[in-house]
Amino acid sequence: MKSPLDPALLARLQRLDLAVGKILGGEIGGRRESVGRGSGTEFLEHRSYAPGDDLRYVDWNAYGRLGELYVKQFTAEERLHLVLFVDTSPSMDFGRHNKLARARELAACLGFVALRRLDRVTLVSLGAPETPPATFCGRAGAADLLRETFSLGTGIGPPRAGAVRRTLASLPRRPATILLSDLLERACATPDMAGEERAGLLRDLAARSVQATCLHLVDPSEENPSGLGRFRLIDAESGRGAVGTLDARTLALYRERFRRHLAEVHRDALAAHVRYVRVSTRDEPDEVVLSTFRRAGVVQ
Amino acid sequence: MTFENPAAFYWLALLPFLVLVRLFRRPPRALVVPSLALWLDVLAIRSRRRWREILSAAIALFLQCLLVGSLVLAHSRPHYGRAIPHRPERGDLAILVDASASMSAVEADGETRLEKARSSISRLARLALPAERVTVVACGDAPVVLARQAESAAEVDAALQELDILPGTADLARSLAIVRALYRDRTLRVVVLTDAAGETGESLARALAAEPADVQVRTIGTALPNSGLAGVRAERRWGENDLHLFLEVSSSEAAGVLPVHVRYDGKDELLAAHPGERVHVVLDPGDATSLEVRLANGDALAADDSARLAIPPPRRVRVWLVSPGGRPDPFLVDALGVQADRIDGEGSRRLALADWSNDLLQPGDLAIFDRCHPPAPPERGASIFLDPAALETFFAIGPGPAAEGRVELIGRHPLLASLALESLHVAALRSFDAPPELAPIARAGTVPLLLVRETPLARSAYLSFALADSNLPALADFPLLVRNLLVWADALRPAPAAEGALVGSPESDLAPRPLPAGMSRFAPLYREEDEPYLPLWPPFLAAGIAFAVVELAYHLAREARR
Numbered sequence: 001m002k003s004p005l006d007p008a009l010l011a012r013l014q015r016l017d018l019a020v021g022k023i024l025g026g027e028i029g030g031r032r033e034s035v036g037r038g039s040g041t042e043f044l045e046h047r048s049y050a051p052g053d054d055l056r057y058v059d060w061n062a063y064g065r066l067g068e069l070y071v072k073q074f075t076a077e078e079r080l081h082l083v084l085f086v087d088t089s090p091s092m093d094f095g096r097h098n099k100l101a102r103a104r105e106l107a108a109c110l111g112f113v114a115l116r117r118l119d120r121v122t123l124v125s126l127g128a129p130e131t132p133p134a135t136f137c138g139r140a141g142a143a144d145l146l147r148e149t150f151s152l153g154t155g156i157g158p159p160r161a162g163a164v165r166r167t168l169a170s171l172p173r174r175p176a177t178i179l180l181s182d183l184l185e186r187a188c189a190t191p192d193m194a195g196e197e198r199a200g201l202l203r204d205l206a207a208r209s210v211q212a213t214c215l216h217l218v219d220p221s222e223e224n225p226s227g228l229g230r231f232r233l234i235d236a237e238s239g240r241g242a243v244g245t246l247d248a249r250t251l252a253l254y255r256e257r258f259r260r261h262l263a264e265v266h267r268d269a270l271a272a273h274v275r276y277v278r279v280s281t282r283d284e285p286d287e288v289v290l291s292t293f294r295r296a297g298v299v300q
Numbered sequence: 301m302t303f304e305n306p307a308a309f310y311w312l313a314l315l316p317f318l319v320l321v322r323l324f325r326r327p328p329r330a331l332v333v334p335s336l337a338l339w340l341d342v343l344a345i346r347s348r349r350r351w352r353e354i355l356s357a358a359i360a361l362f363l364q365c366l367l368v369g370s371l372v373l374a375h376s377r378p379h380y381g382r383a384i385p386h387r388p389e390r391g392d393l394a395i396l397v398d399a400s401a402s403m404s405a406v407e408a409d410g411e412t413r414l415e416k417a418r419s420s421i422s423r424l425a426r427l428a429l430p431a432e433r434v435t436v437v438a439c440g441d442a443p444v445v446l447a448r449q450a451e452s453a454a455e456v457d458a459a460l461q462e463l464d465i466l467p468g469t470a471d472l473a474r475s476l477a478i479v480r481a482l483y484r485d486r487t488l489r490v491v492v493l494t495d496a497a498g499e500t501g502e503s504l505a506r507a508l509a510a511e512p513a514d515v516q517v518r519t520i521g522t523a524l525p526n527s528g529l530a531g532v533r534a535e536r537r538w539g540e541n542d543l544h545l546f547l548e549v550s551s552s553e554a555a556g557v558l559p560v561h562v563r564y565d566g567k568d569e570l571l572a573a574h575p576g577e578r579v580h581v582v583l584d585p586g587d588a589t590s591l592e593v594r595l596a597n598g599d600a601l602a603a604d605d606s607a608r609l610a611i612p613p614p615r616r617v618r619v620w621l622v623s624p625g626g627r628p629d630p631f632l633v634d635a636l637g638v639q640a641d642r643i644d645g646e647g648s649r650r651l652a653l654a655d656w657s658n659d660l661l662q663p664g665d666l667a668i669f670d671r672c673h674p675p676a677p678p679e680r681g682a683s684i685f686l687d688p689a690a691l692e693t694f695f696a697i698g699p700g701p702a703a704e705g706r707v708e709l710i711g712r713h714p715l716l717a718s719l720a721l722e723s724l725h726v727a728a729l730r731s732f733d734a735p736p737e738l739a740p741i742a743r744a745g746t747v748p749l750l751l752v753r754e755t756p757l758a759r760s761a762y763l764s765f766a767l768a769d770s771n772l773p774a775l776a777d778f779p780l781l782v783r784n785l786l787v788w789a790d791a792l793r794p795a796p797a798a799e800g801a802l803v804g805s806p807e808s809d810l811a812p813r814p815l816p817a818g819m820s821r822f823a824p825l826y827r828e829e830d831e832p833y834l835p836l837w838p839p840f841l842a843a844g845i846a847f848a849v850v851e852l853a854y855h856l857a858r859e860a861r862r
Contacts, residue, residue: 091334099334184335222334230328233343235336242336243328244343245353253342261338 004150005108009286016113016289019300020080020176020211046070079137080119080176084111085164085205087181087217088155089127090236095219097281100154103180103217105285108149110178113299115142123148124167126181127155133167157237164201168208177209178298179274182217183265195264202272213275213298216265220282223258225251301378301836304427308376314368322361356858363851370844373837377427380834391487392435392449393428394479395421397463398494398520399438400470405495405521413521417493418460420518424491425456432489435479439494440466443475470494476515495521527551527558527575527597527605534591534609543585543611547593551575564591564611585611617790618647620660623670626652629766631773632670632686635782642786666789671766682759682789687766707749713741715752715761715784719777724749726770738762759789 049058049069062070084107092100111121115136122135123145131152136145168177183198206212227246234241244250262278269276277296279288293299303309333339397403403413425434433449436459444466447459472492479490492515530550534543549558560571560579565588573579585591588611595605619636621628628650636643653672661667661681668684677683707724709716721742729747740748751762772778 094332094334182334184337219334225333227331231331232328233336233339234330234332236332236334238336240336241330242340242343244339244346250342250346253345254339257338257341 004146005105005112006286009109009289010112012286012290013109013113014116016299017117018080018082018110018114018119018176019297043072043074045073047073080114080117081122081171081173082111082114082119083122083124083133083167083171083175083177083209084149085124085126085167085177085179085181086149086152087127087179087183088125088152089157089181090154091182091184092127092217093154094222094236095281096221097219099182099217099219099281100152102279102281102285103215104149104152106215106279106288107178107180108146109285109289110299111136111145111149112142115139115145121145122167122171122175123152124163125152125155126163126179127157128153129155129157129163131155165204165208168204174208174210176211176213177205178213178215179205180215180217182219182222183214184261195268198265199268199272202268202274206272206274211275212273213277214265214269215298216262216269216276216278218262218278218280220280224255301380304377304379306376308372311368311372311375315365318364318368319361322357360851360854360858363847363854367844367847367851370840370847374841374844376837378836378840380836391432391489392483393424393432394435394437394483394488394490395424396437396439396443396472396475396479396490396492396494397421398470398472398492399440399444399463399466400468401465402495403520404465407521413495414463414465416520418463420493420520421460421463422453422457425450426453429453429456435482436460436463437475437479438463438466439470439472439475441468441471442466443471443478490515492517493520495519527595527599529560529593529595529605529607532593532607532609534611543583543591545581545583545591545593546578547571547573548578549573549575549595559596561594561596562591563594564588616642616644617786618644618662618665619649619786620656620665620667621648621650621670622653622656622667622672622674623650624653624672626650626655628668628670629686629768629773631767631778632668632782635773635779636668638779639783639786642783664790666786677753677760678758680757684761684763684785684789686763687769688762688764707742707744710741710743713752714788715750715781716741717784718780719784721775721777723775724770724772724777726765726772728769729765761785761788 046059046062047070049071053071057071057073059070059072062068086103086107088100092098092103107123111123114121116139118138120135120137121141122133124133125131134144134148136142136148164179168175179202202212202214205214225246228248228251230243230245232241232243266276266278275296275298277292277298279292283292289299397417399414403417405413407413407416421436425436428434430451433451434447434456435445435449436447436456438444438446446462447456450456450459472494476490476492480488494517528550530548531546532548533546535546545562547560549560551558557572557574560573562569562571562581562583564583565586569581569583571579571581583591591609591611593607593609597605599605621633621636623629653669653674656667656674658674658676658678661678661683663681666682666684667678668686669688670686671688673685673688707721709719709721726744726749729744729749737753738748738751739753740751742748742750747764749764751764753760753762767773772781
């Protein structure tokens with residue numbers, strides 16, 4: 001199958017790795033260094049022989065020089081489990097550079113990087129509850145990951161904190177999580193309610209992950225809308241409508257409100273210890289991955 | 301207030317549309333937003349200022365209504381004063397302006413009526429343009445077209461520079477006929493500007509009565525007391541050196557007697573004339589060739605206070621002297637020579653009978669047939685036959701015994717004026733039976749000596765004896781008889797120069813012209829002044845522009861606030 005991603009970009013992605021540090025409690029068999037000692041290929045240190053040690057790890061050269069038995073110890077190599085939460089709510093299907101399309105591309109890139117490192121990747125579509133999470137392992141799963149990622153369609157509702165919580169609770173180990181979402185609030189009775197729901201989502205994400213990252217997708221057209229006159233504004237997710245006259249003053253107020261929204265999201269992410277990266281859909285995927293993500297420490 | 305273009309009010313129908321457009325704005329366009337929550341926060345803030353927007357929209361609507369209303373009012377061309385009919389289609393406006401001398405009268409404000417007419421024409425033209433093309437005709441004896449189908453006010457103004465008093469009476473009827481002929485198939489509106497003085501008003505009345513037309517008559521001039529010469533006529537009768545002067549004065553006031561100065565040949569005679577009565581005086585003009593009549597009153601209209609007449613010269617008769625072989629009786633030639641001041645020496649001719657034709661005889665001419673006659677008597681003109689019995693005649697004069705006896709004059713015929721003829725002797729007198737159309741006026745016994753025939757077109761006198769057979773040429777009465785014959789024959793000519801001066805003409809040396817029978821009439825009272833005319837559309841237009849500017853500024857201010 002021909003990859004939707006640029007082959008040149010894929011080639012450059014092969015040199016990247018997810019920056020998650022040393023993991024604890026991961027699956028054995030990966031290529032990622034664990035905090036514990038194990039049967040990896042990387043020599044770590046010597047220690048004195050103790051009864052019961054596997055004689056295969058005795059360093060006989062050292063015994064010949066020193067006359068004491070020493071055992072070679074190696075680093076443990078584990079497999080990282082990366083869960084990609086892609087927000088497929090209707091609000092993502094918006095923008096001059098469609099936010100959902102950009103989220104699919106970024107998720108594919110990150111998943112591809114993880115699979116190249118023999119990590120396990122689980123793709124979760126937030127907003128489409130009927131779509132079960134799909135898990136991919138090893139380099140052989142890269143093609144399936146790409147296909148599955150680019151087949152994600154627009155969901156029917158906003159991302160729910162419950163869906164994130166349930167998904168993470170079902171996993172035996174804590175994974176690294178990346179949330180790709182616009183994090184827009186639902187039209188709640190009060191702004192506080194909407195903010196609390198968003199903060200809860202981020203808290204759940206951080207509490208059950210070894211490393212939680214929030215990629216906040218923002219389209220320039222929603223940041224700086226245009227158009228003057230009387231409009232019936234229709235909410236993309238709920239279908240609710242409100243009539244208003246858009247003039248320069250109203251647009252200025254909106255821009256100010258949107259900036260406040262961005263600041264609130266950033267604040268909530270920091271408060272929940274979630275790594276926060278704001279991504280503009282105007283930027284191309286290679287620029288985001290190779291530049292923005294590197295600067296933010298998402299990849300290395 | 302009058303509206304010249306009331307159809308403009310149809311534009312007011314825009315106002316309901318304006319309000320409806322405001323009330324029924326088009327439905328808002330649908331705009332899908334990723335999250336309504338953020339927008340609701342903003343719209344909630346904006347809704348708190350909603351009443352200001354409603355008030356602002358109401359003010360804008362009010363200003364727009366004022367704008368439309370002002371422009372419609374301006375377009376309806378309101379004015380205060382006289383109504384002027386509106387012509388929506390492009391037609392022609394012909395302005396006939398009375399350019400007679402009475403228009404030179406100075407009004408109380410120091411302006412002449414002609415200057416007032418200029419102002420009126422300029423105003424009318426500006427009102428009519430560009431819907432109508434403007435033709436300006438100055439009416440005098442002959443109409444003068446000053447501007448024809450002018451399409452700009454500048455053209456009309458240029459033409460008005462040439463408007464001046466014209467000779468004669470304003471013949472508005474003729475001018476009206478000419479204008480209507482010029483624009484026969486076009487929509488024509490005629491405005492007549494006149495002071496309606498003198499014959500001008502009558503002429504106009506006749507024209508209007510003859511042909512109903514879209515004619516609006518506007519009178520110019522205030523009611524000023526005026527007196528003037530209503531008519532002047534000078535008449536010199538044939539053979540008389542005296543001049544008969546007839547004059548009539550008229551006055552708007554109940555004036556008793558008006559002093560009239562008559563100046564001629566260095567003399568200045570003062571006459572007293574009662575308004576409405578004809579004055580007849582007989583003057584001896586001497587060698588004067590002109591006469592001036594002046595009414596000393598010093599009123600506003602000086603033009604009708606004086607008149608100058610050219611005194612007609614004494615009239616002379618052209619004589620055709622026809623004789624056998626062109627050799628008339630020398631006594632007759634001598635007698636005619638005495639009357640040289642009565643005979644047109646240049647026009648008179650001696651002819652042989654063979655060269656004579658009755659067609660040569662014109663009215664006023666006198667043919668004297670000496671011992672001869674044409675085959676038929678002239679049916680027109682005056683002719684005298686001397687001894688026609690000497691030849692074959694066209695009426696029978698039979699041979700008879702010579703008459704003797706005392707000459708008896710019959711009646712008081714003009715031919716016999718101042719004649720005695722008691723000493724007349726005729727050697728060979730023949731009696732004859734006169735035909736009934738010949739009336740004897742002198743006879744000797746039963747033989748007629750002098751007979752006359754008078755018809756409306758012809759006069760003939762017959763002397764039944766030859767001058768050579770009588771002692772008539774030797775008598776002192778002979779020249780008198782010849783003079784009487786000349787005067788009597790000349791009576792057939794139309795009345796001599798019954799000429800008069802044009803009343804009101806400012807030209808002192810105008811050729812005299814005949815006055816109508818009964819003299820001219822003069823309407824002394826001028827009509828009331830023009831109604832005031834005050835155009836009101838400029839302030840409405842200015843208000844409309846002001847409202848437009850305010851509306852625009854208000855709109856810009858609203859946009860700036862947004």
